[in-house]
Amino acid sequence: MKKQNRTGSRVLIGLTFLFLYAPILLLIVFSFNAGDSSAVWKGFSLHWYTKLFQNRLIMSSVYTTLLVSLLATLIATVAGTFAAIGLYSLGRKRREALLTVGNIPMVNADIVTGVSLCLFFVAFFQGWGAFAKWFNSIQSAVELPDRLVLGFGTLLLAHVAFNIPYVILNVAPKLRQMDRNLMDAAQDLGCTWMQAFWKVMLPEIKPGIVSGALIAFTMSIDDFIISYFTAGSASSTLAMTIYGMTKKRVTPEINAVSTLLFLSVLVLLVLSNIKEVRQEARDRLGAARKPSALERLGQKAGEPRFKWVRRGTAAVLACAFLLAVTVLARETGSRPVVNVCSWGEYIDEDLITQFEEMTGIRVNYQTAESNEALYSLLKSGGADYDVVVPSDYMIGRLLEEDMLEKLDYSQIPNFSQIDDRFKNLSYDPTNEYTVPYTWGTLGIIYNTAMVDEEIDSWSALYDDKYAGNVLLINNSRDALGEALLYLGYSVNTTDEGEIRAAYNLLADANRRGVFQGRVMDEVFQKMEGGNAAIATYYAGDYISMVENNEDLAFVIPKEGSNWFVDAMCVLKDAPHQREAHMWINFIASAESNLMNMDYIGYASPNRVALERYPAYYEALYEEELDPEIYNIMVTPPETLERCEAYLNLPAATLNLYNTLWTQMGVE
Amino acid sequence: MKNKLSWFAVPYVVWMALMVVIPILIMVIYAFTTADFEGTLENFSEMGSYASVFLRSFRLAFVATLVCLLIGYPVSYWMAHEGPGFQRLAMALIMLPMWMNFLLRTYSWMSILENNGLLNQLFRAVGLLDALGVDYIPMIGTPGAVVLGMVYNYLPFMILPIYSVIVKLDHSLVEAARDLGADSAGVFRKVILPLSLPGVLSGVTMVFVPSVSTFAISRLLGGGTQIMLGDLIEQQFLGGAYDPHLGASISMVMMVIVVVCMVVMNRFGEGEGEAVML
Numbered sequence: 001m002k003k004q005n006r007t008g009s010r011v012l013i014g015l016t017f018l019f020l021y022a023p024i025l026l027l028i029v030f031s032f033n034a035g036d037s038s039a040v041w042k043g044f045s046l047h048w049y050t051k052l053f054q055n056r057l058i059m060s061s062v063y064t065t066l067l068v069s070l071l072a073t074l075i076a077t078v079a080g081t082f083a084a085i086g087l088y089s090l091g092r093k094r095r096e097a098l099l100t101v102g103n104i105p106m107v108n109a110d111i112v113t114g115v116s117l118c119l120f121f122v123a124f125f126q127g128w129g130a131f132a133k134w135f136n137s138i139q140s141a142v143e144l145p146d147r148l149v150l151g152f153g154t155l156l157l158a159h160v161a162f163n164i165p166y167v168i169l170n171v172a173p174k175l176r177q178m179d180r181n182l183m184d185a186a187q188d189l190g191c192t193w194m195q196a197f198w199k200v201m202l203p204e205i206k207p208g209i210v211s212g213a214l215i216a217f218t219m220s221i222d223d224f225i226i227s228y229f230t231a232g233s234a235s236s237t238l239a240m241t242i243y244g245m246t247k248k249r250v251t252p253e254i255n256a257v258s259t260l261l262f263l264s265v266l267v268l269l270v271l272s273n274i275k276e277v278r279q280e281a282r283d284r285l286g287a288a289r290k291p292s293a294l295e296r297l298g299q300k301a302g303e304p305r306f307k308w309v310r311r312g313t314a315a316v317l318a319c320a321f322l323l324a325v326t327v328l329a330r331e332t333g334s335r336p337v338v339n340v341c342s343w344g345e346y347i348d349e350d351l352i353t354q355f356e357e358m359t360g361i362r363v364n365y366q367t368a369e370s371n372e373a374l375y376s377l378l379k380s381g382g383a384d385y386d387v388v389v390p391s392d393y394m395i396g397r398l399l400e401e402d403m404l405e406k407l408d409y410s411q412i413p414n415f416s417q418i419d420d421r422f423k424n425l426s427y428d429p430t431n432e433y434t435v436p437y438t439w440g441t442l443g444i445i446y447n448t449a450m451v452d453e454e455i456d457s458w459s460a461l462y463d464d465k466y467a468g469n470v471l472l473i474n475n476s477r478d479a480l481g482e483a484l485l486y487l488g489y490s491v492n493t494t495d496e497g498e499i500r501a502a503y504n505l506l507a508d509a510n511r512r513g514v515f516q517g518r519v520m521d522e523v524f525q526k527m528e529g530g531n532a533a534i535a536t537y538y539a540g541d542y543i544s545m546v547e548n549n550e551d552l553a554f555v556i557p558k559e560g561s562n563w564f565v566d567a568m569c570v571l572k573d574a575p576h577q578r579e580a581h582m583w584i585n586f587i588a589s590a591e592s593n594l595m596n597m598d599y600i601g602y603a604s605p606n607r608v609a610l611e612r613y614p615a616y617y618e619a620l621y622e623e624e625l626d627p628e629i630y631n632i633m634v635t636p637p638e639t640l641e642r643c644e645a646y647l648n649l650p651a652a653t654l655n656l657y658n659t660l661w662t663q664m665g666v667e
Numbered sequence: 668m669k670n671k672l673s674w675f676a677v678p679y680v681v682w683m684a685l686m687v688v689i690p691i692l693i694m695v696i697y698a699f700t701t702a703d704f705e706g707t708l709e710n711f712s713e714m715g716s717y718a719s720v721f722l723r724s725f726r727l728a729f730v731a732t733l734v735c736l737l738i739g740y741p742v743s744y745w746m747a748h749e750g751p752g753f754q755r756l757a758m759a760l761i762m763l764p765m766w767m768n769f770l771l772r773t774y775s776w777m778s779i780l781e782n783n784g785l786l787n788q789l790f791r792a793v794g795l796l797d798a799l800g801v802d803y804i805p806m807i808g809t810p811g812a813v814v815l816g817m818v819y820n821y822l823p824f825m826i827l828p829i830y831s832v833i834v835k836l837d838h839s840l841v842e843a844a845r846d847l848g849a850d851s852a853g854v855f856r857k858v859i860l861p862l863s864l865p866g867v868l869s870g871v872t873m874v875f876v877p878s879v880s881t882f883a884i885s886r887l888l889g890g891g892t893q894i895m896l897g898d899l900i901e902q903q904f905l906g907g908a909y910d911p912h913l914g915a916s917i918s919m920v921m922m923v924i925v926v927v928c929m930v931v932m933n934r935f936g937e938g939e940g941e942a943v944m945l
Contacts, residue, residue, distance in 0.1 A: 221768065519891070
């Protein structure tokens with residue numbers, strides 16, 4: 001072969017690697033950042049690593065990810081190997097037909113696999129529920145659980161399902177290469193079938209099994225979409241946690257976890273390559289060739305004194321695996337639990353710890369993105385919540401669809417401290433189902449450094465002047481509500497023409513490129529970092545944002561706005577009723593409300609807490625509470641008069657909202 | 668022995684029926700029914716209004732696949748011509764990022780592409796922004812950012828299969844072609860390219876299918892104003908507009924289009940399969 005100049009090709013390969021690794025290096029560098037930005041360097045610190053190990057959400061999702069990937073790889077490798085052996089003893093035609101069907105999960109888009117598995121599990125659970133109820137009613141010897149939900153089990157099944165084809169694919173060629181008479185010969189020579197299998201077949205196909213397992217593990221670790229649809233609310237993989245976090249304020253804890261992951265994989269990869277490299281280097285010993293750097297490294301590490309490194313790694317891995325299993329078993333064991341679903345950045349997490357220490361009940365705290373997303377979660381059967389914290393209009397809808405349980409107020413004595421203004425509201429007129437959590441208003445948040453006028457109207461959201469700098473709120477009720485208010489209509493209109501007019505206003509602005517994005521909790525990062533000029537969000541969140549960026553201003557537009565109450569409710573047939581009531585009572589107390597109010601910036605519905613907050617603030621920070629801030633937090637009555645609460649809309653209007661919202665961004 | 672071994676296939680066939688065939692059937696049932704499970708074709712007749720989403724998704728995925736191919740093919744080709752030590756190291760380096768979840772890698776791009784992100788900071792520092800008279804160059808939230816995210820995440824899926832085909836290529840064929848008078852271009856066009864086609868085809872599949880159906884990448888880098896098929900489907904199941912029946916019908920149409928594309932493409936050669944192996 002002609003010797004060609006390799007400089008050009010090497011430069012291209014080098015550039016490709018630069019492209020692949022530059023973002024990863026950045027992640028790693030910023031994991032040591034003292035500040036909490038992922039774009040501005042503030043000095044070296046290991047702060048985020050300490051925080052990482054205290055972050056329960058991340059740590060438990062790392063466990064889940066490792067456990068599900070290891071278990072799925074193990075199961076899929078064994079099952080896939082036997083399936084391949086079985087398939088290769090069939091005739092060609094039948095084998096090809098079965099392989100085509102079997103390869104579907106590999107060829108299909110992940111989202112299709114995820115969606116179809118999710119629908120299947122939910123359908124199965126419904127069927128099972130009916131069967132278990134019937135079965136429990138005709139006999140009393142065995143009590144079958146009649147309520148199954150998506151969780152670790154379904155996650156594992158889904159991973160095994162998409163891993164098996166990769167194993168078969170890798171084992172198959174080794175089976176094809178193997179001489180079929182070998183097995184017969186071994187058995188003729190006196191081996192039992194089992195012995196022949198272990199001593200003849202397995203060694204022959206081992207390389208295929210190993211690479212199949214490796215691919216399966218890689219696919220499992222890398223998967224997000226299928227997990228997202230099949231894991232339900234109770235278990236979350238690292239990818240799901242990261243996805244949740246990227247929607248909120250991202251902290252460099254994510255960078256820290258990526259760095260650790262990257263380094264451990266790097267170490268494993270180097271170690272696993274060592275043996276192979278050393279072997280090859282030895283084979284080539286005769287040839288007078290200088291071993292490459294990696295080979296030299298391999299030879300060195302392959303020396304006897306390095307053997308303990310590999311053995312040690314294996315041992316550590318095994319221990320980690322066992323630890324993960326035992327921790328998971330203990331966590332999911334007999335300890336009482338309450339499953340809570342709330343919004344992002346919506347609780348002082350110390351409250352969770354306090355409650356757990358006080359009662360011994362474990363709080364499984366999850367978040368949903370918006371009221372509509374919560375509704376989807378509940379409806380799609382993936383959720384296993386006891387307590388949810390929807391807004392007023394969504395409570396109305398959940399009640400209408402009979403999805404909430406009546407509360408036992410004798411178990412919630414702190415309810416008496418709730419201000420009468422927030423009792424018996426239209427969504428729960430006799431107050432039998434809800435305990436208010438917070439209340440507040442929706443308004444415009446803008447960056448005074450980027451906007452040179454004083455904004456006082458919703459019109460700013462649709463103004464070409466701010467093209468590419470406006471963030472549209474990513475839920476249909478608020479986004480269309482703002483447009484309705486701007487056009488002078490009621491937020492609760494059921495008039496199709498008015499709603500369509502509001503939609504056209506949004507769609508038109510979207511077409512003209514006014515909106516930079518549709519965001520929910522991403523708004524924190526975008527507004528604090530000066531990445532957008534105007535957004536609409538909730539007053540309480542503005543209080544948190546202005547602490548990080550003093551240029552931000554909040555206004556309730558002259559056309560009026562929405563005021564809302566978010567309230568705690570217990571879902572119908574929730575399995576942990578007693579724990580749910582304890583949690584609600586704990587959160588409704590004046591102390592919890594004060595802590596929450598200070599941490600999340602939303603106004604409390606607790607009379608005592610509302611009165612005491614300015615004094616509480618002064619005692620805590622040794623400075624007076626800015627009355628302007630207090631007025632944004634606790635909207636004064638004269639401003640509230642301009643605001644309208646959302647009511648639950650009739651089904652036809654809800655359908656229209658759905659259709660229009662799906663249409664947004666379609667054009 | 669044959670018969671005894673074929674029993675091993677039975678559990679797998681049962682498993683396949685349960686976990687592959689039935690779920691897809693259920694999805695099809697959803698696609699053809701209303702919320703009360705009455706038969707309907709309405710979900711499909713509405714599909715026309717989402718044509719632009721289909722077009723956008725297929726267009727972006729096509730561009731991403733093309734870019735991956737244009738980068739991936741030469742890289743794999745030249746990699747296969749390096750020494751074994753180099754090859755092993757390069758393979759490891761290509762595999763390595765896949766073990767960090769793709770969301771982490773995508774998230775990293777967010778901080779690079781933001782209006783106030785690292786790239787814009789760099790441009791500002793070198794005076795490019797002043798020269799252009801702008802505050803920032805908009806990158807996040809553009810279709811280009813989405814394509815970049817796809818290329819970045821799925822490039823290894825293009826390189827691996829092409830590389831593994833080229834590296835196994837029988838070198839005597841190349842020599843024979845030369846002996847018969849072919850020049851370098853001819854050897855490449857008539858021998859190497861046709862023989863590496865299976866790798867190319869499976870690379871294209873492995874990049875195109877996840878690209879066309881992604882929702883996380885478009886959400887994170889595209890800002891959510893230009894939704895793609897994946898976003899549309901996700902919205903109907905776990906997002907802001909609950910309608911699993913519409914979601915199932917969109918998934919089904921997407922699946923059919925993708926399968927048709929793949930069948931047409933695979934007529935060009937025996938692709939798929941082999942190259943997904945290490």
